[in-house]
Amino acid sequence: MPVGYAIRSARPDETRRLIAVETAAARLFADHGYPALAEEAPRTLQEFARFTAGNSVLVAESGDAMPAGFVVAGDIGGYFYLMELSVDPAHGRRGLGTALVRAALAAARRSGYRNAALSTFRAVPFNAPFYRKLGFVELEPARAEPALRARFLREVPPGVEASARVLMVRRIGD
Numbered sequence: 001m002p003v004g005y006a007i008r009s010a011r012p013d014e015t016r017r018l019i020a021v022e023t024a025a026a027r028l029f030a031d032h033g034y035p036a037l038a039e040e041a042p043r044t045l046q047e048f049a050r051f052t053a054g055n056s057v058l059v060a061e062s063g064d065a066m067p068a069g070f071v072v073a074g075d076i077g078g079y080f081y082l083m084e085l086s087v088d089p090a091h092g093r094r095g096l097g098t099a100l101v102r103a104a105l106a107a108a109r110r111s112g113y114r115n116a117a118l119s120t121f122r123a124v125p126f127n128a129p130f131y132r133k134l135g136f137v138e139l140e141p142a143r144a145e146p147a148l149r150a151r152f153l154r155e156v157p158p159g160v161e162a163s164a165r166v167l168m169v170r171r172i173g174d
Contacts, residue, residue, distance in 0.1 A: 005091075008061060022070075022084070025088065036039065039118060052072055068087060068090075069085075069086060080115070117167065117168065138168055
């Protein structure tokens with residue numbers, strides 16, 4: 001865990017801050033060939049509530065107890081699926097993303113999950129290369145379970161080729 005930070009469950013009263021973190025993190029895509037993603041309007045409170053409903057949301061908080069990053073994960077076809085990882089760039093490059101993923105995977109293991117999955121951009125440095133370092137490997141969508149394949153296709157942003165994205169899996173427990 002990076003010094004000065006802690007990971008905990010998200011609280012309902014901090015949704016606006018989580019949306020701000022998500023928006024700030026999305027701006028980084030402009031420098032990696034996806035300016036349209038960086039320019040998307042932030043989610044509304046209602047959209048964020050629908051997105052997180054029924055899922056696990058862990059927050060990395062800074063010393064002032066403000067969320068500096070978060071991870072959203074839930075069940076997709078029996079896999080513990082990482083739906084989003086966002087870290088405020090003001091807190092970036094300190095290991096928060098790694099700490100959040102590891103905390104989410106530990107919670108999944110305790111809940112009995114054996115496998116984790118996610119979809120992400122193939123060439124963006126803080127996407128697939130980051131997850132490879134954490135033990136995730138590529139799985140061709142055509143070889144994936146139907147629920148994972150469907151989720152992968154749903155997560156391809158409009159105007160982006162599916163080949164720019166990758167489905168990744170990792171074993172997390174026995």
